[in-house]
Amino acid sequence: MAEATESSSSQTLTLKRAGRLRAERLIAERQRLKQTLTLKIVKRESDESSSSQTAEEEFKKLNVKEGEDSNKSSRKDGEKSKKLSKKEEEEATRIEVRTVDDVTLVDVHGENFSDVVQVDSVSSHLLGQILSYFAEQTRLAGEEDDLKKYEEEFVAALSLDEMKEMIITAHRLRMRKLVLLLSRSIANGIRNKTVEFVREFFGVVNDYTPDEEEAYRKENDWVFENIEEN
Amino acid sequence: MEHLPRELVANVLSRLPSKVLLLCKCVCKSWFHLITDPHFVTNHYAVYNTLQTQEENQNLLVIRRPFFSGLKTYISIVSWNHKNFVSSQVLNPPYEYNSDHKYWTEILGPCNGIYFLEGNPNVLMNPSLGEFKALPESPFTSPNGTYSFTDHAGFGFDPKTNDFKVVVIRDLWLKETDERKLGYWTSELYSLNSNSWRKVDAVLPLPIEIWGSSRVYTYANNCSHWWGYVDDESGSQDVVLAFDMVKESFRKIRVPKIRDSSEEKFATLAPFHEEASIGVVVYPVRGTEKCFEVWVMKDYWDEGSWVKQYSVGPVQVIYKLVGFYETNHFLWKDNNERLVLYDSEKTRDLQVFGKYDSLRAARYTESLVSLHRGDEFSHKCFSCSLVPDPLLHDSEYHVSF
Numbered sequence: 001m002a003e004a005t006e007s008s009s010s011q012t013l014t015l016k017r018a019g020r021l022r023a024e025r026l027i028a029e030r031q032r033l034k035q036t037l038t039l040k041i042v043k044r045e046s047d048e049s050s051s052s053q054t055a056e057e058e059f060k061k062l063n064v065k066e067g068e069d070s071n072k073s074s075r076k077d078g079e080k081s082k083k084l085s086k087k088e089e090e091e092a093t094r095i096e097v098r099t100v101d102d103v104t105l106v107d108v109h110g111e112n113f114s115d116v117v118q119v120d121s122v123s124s125h126l127l128g129q130i131l132s133y134f135a136e137q138t139r140l141a142g143e144e145d146d147l148k149k150y151e152e153e154f155v156a157a158l159s160l161d162e163m164k165e166m167i168i169t170a171h172r173l174r175m176r177k178l179v180l181l182l183s184r185s186i187a188n189g190i191r192n193k194t195v196e197f198v199r200e201f202f203g204v205v206n207d208y209t210p211d212e213e214e215a216y217r218k219e220n221d222w223v224f225e226n227i228e229e230n
Numbered sequence: 231m232e233h234l235p236r237e238l239v240a241n242v243l244s245r246l247p248s249k250v251l252l253l254c255k256c257v258c259k260s261w262f263h264l265i266t267d268p269h270f271v272t273n274h275y276a277v278y279n280t281l282q283t284q285e286e287n288q289n290l291l292v293i294r295r296p297f298f299s300g301l302k303t304y305i306s307i308v309s310w311n312h313k314n315f316v317s318s319q320v321l322n323p324p325y326e327y328n329s330d331h332k333y334w335t336e337i338l339g340p341c342n343g344i345y346f347l348e349g350n351p352n353v354l355m356n357p358s359l360g361e362f363k364a365l366p367e368s369p370f371t372s373p374n375g376t377y378s379f380t381d382h383a384g385f386g387f388d389p390k391t392n393d394f395k396v397v398v399i400r401d402l403w404l405k406e407t408d409e410r411k412l413g414y415w416t417s418e419l420y421s422l423n424s425n426s427w428r429k430v431d432a433v434l435p436l437p438i439e440i441w442g443s444s445r446v447y448t449y450a451n452n453c454s455h456w457w458g459y460v461d462d463e464s465g466s467q468d469v470v471l472a473f474d475m476v477k478e479s480f481r482k483i484r485v486p487k488i489r490d491s492s493e494e495k496f497a498t499l500a501p502f503h504e505e506a507s508i509g510v511v512v513y514p515v516r517g518t519e520k521c522f523e524v525w526v527m528k529d530y531w532d533e534g535s536w537v538k539q540y541s542v543g544p545v546q547v548i549y550k551l552v553g554f555y556e557t558n559h560f561l562w563k564d565n566n567e568r569l570v571l572y573d574s575e576k577t578r579d580l581q582v583f584g585k586y587d588s589l590r591a592a593r594y595t596e597s598l599v600s601l602h603r604g605d606e607f608s609h610k611c612f613s614c615s616l617v618p619d620p621l622l623h624d625s626e627y628h629v630s631f
Contacts, residue, residue, distance in 0.1 A: 168234065183242050183245055187242050195256050195257055198253075198257050205258065206258055207260075213256060216255070220256075222360060
């Protein structure tokens with residue numbers, strides 16, 4: 001189910017929930033062609049605390065300028081980008097923010113026209129942090145030690161649940177480095193936890209019978225020792 | 231609250247050590263199938279161990295006999311990170327093998343995370359899964375009129391049959407005259423899949439002699455390697471004997487004149503994974519400050535491609551090479567039989583020691599590859615556990631000169 005809406009400057013295609021898979025393929029394709037991509041952050045019905053106004057403020061805090069003269073350039077997938085000359089600026093991706101009808105649009109510009117991809121189910125707070133990460137990656141590109149230190153601090157400030165939410169979004173946005181960083185951090189976070197904790201965290205239903213589970217635990221008792229009780 | 235798609239779950243799980251993954255198998259049936267899937271196992275081995283290297287977590291599997299008396303061999307995992315704190319855990323083998331009469335002399339591995347310990351008894355193990363399996367004894371005796379004095383083992387994996395194999399070559403001596411039936415060898419092969427030994431039909435490329443058992447596990451291109459020599463008019467010529475685990479055949483690899491004499495210099499075979507090839511580390515027998523050379527076969531299949539890659543030193547602590555990994559991590563024992571790591575000009579005392587040249591070390595990797603095969607009864611693997619090492623920081627060692 002896709003409906004097309006026109007915006008003032010360029011053609012945009014709004015893809016609803018059902019078209020998400022197509023959207024992801026589209027992102028990859030546009031990225032490859034260095035073309036524009038617009039992320040539409042839709043307010044969740046259930047989440048009354050976050051509003052598109054707050055989201056806009058978050059993005060503005062990142063010094064992401066509106067309009068054509070933005071000097072901020074960054075690649076969408078969080079990869080290092082070179083320091084740009086005037087010439088290269090045209091080819092680089094740019095982020096633009098504007099609000100249309102209660103919805104904050106974050107445009108990630110490449111060359112030509114843009115697509116709008118729905119990125120719902122994420123709080124604007126976390127998305128703001130993702131873009132922070134993204135911006136820092138660019139700023140610190142090439143300085144390994146500083147980058148490492150930033151990454152350590154970045155994940156230290158996140159709770160396990162926040163990491164979980166963030167990795168899903170980062171995955172959709174094809175931000176490979178962030179996905180790997182979060183994978184490692186989540187792994188460290190669940191390392192010493194009980195089976196019950198892991199089940200709850202990942203939202204997995206236990207389909208073993210009590211006997212089956214008992215048998216497995218008995219056979220591998222050394223595995224279940226020294227576990228945190230929460 | 232949304233939940234992680236399978237791809238992300240796999241991403242997270244492949245960054246966990248084996249023990250935690252064994253726990254995760256209990257989470258639900260679909261996780262059980264994910265964790266035992268061969269693709270996941272292969273991927274986990276690469277991802278987890280590369281991550282350890284990236285995070286500068288170093289882990290070694292070490293065997294040593296720390297006491298003057300008794301043969302009891304300690305198997306331990308020695309770890310340290312950039313914080314420079316060395317810790318060690320001793321592997322507690324199952325009760326039957328925890329005695330003075332059981333000992334191990336060489337570590338062969340890791341091969342997909344599996345280690346072969348040459349000794350009495352010969353053992354295959356995956357320490358990260360707590361699996362410890364003694365090989366059955368070989369049923370073969372020496373041919374009539376002969377006996378065997380020394381044997382040398384090789385260990386590897388056959389990807390065609392998905393089987394771990396151990397090859398043993400034995401020398402032959404004549405009973406009547408106690409003469410070495412010169413150059414004559416017999417060889418046999420153990421297969422994990424069948425849990426049994428069989429004779430190797432292929433013949434060694436004679437004449438050939440082996441200097442000694444490999445201190446450093448040199449496995450490349452599905453082949454095991456031993457450092458050997460051939461006697462001719464001009465003396466002993468160093469040579470490499472290779473055994474192909476897939477084809478089950480032997481081959482001789484010629485080596486240029488790397489050292490003037492075996493009495494002046496030690497030569498130890500070592501693997502060079504970046505070149506998918508083998509090399510030799512050559513260093514003097516005597517002296518307190520030694521330089522060592524590293525020779526590599528640039529093209530494994532071309533005998534003429536040996537080059538001297540580089541020289542290092544002089545370094546003070548090196549006495550004998552007891553391990554090697556990752557291109558430039560040399561594990562030496564010093565004059566006090568203490569384990570020292572030398573990499574890029576830094577030396578690090580790892581605070582473990584062994585007597586009577588018993589110290590050996592290899593890179594420790596976590597792996598989900600199990601030694602269990604089909605019929606549990608005939609392939610009984612014992613479980614072993616890790617406990618803190620009581621001998622670390624022990625100052626008992628003799629000063630030798």
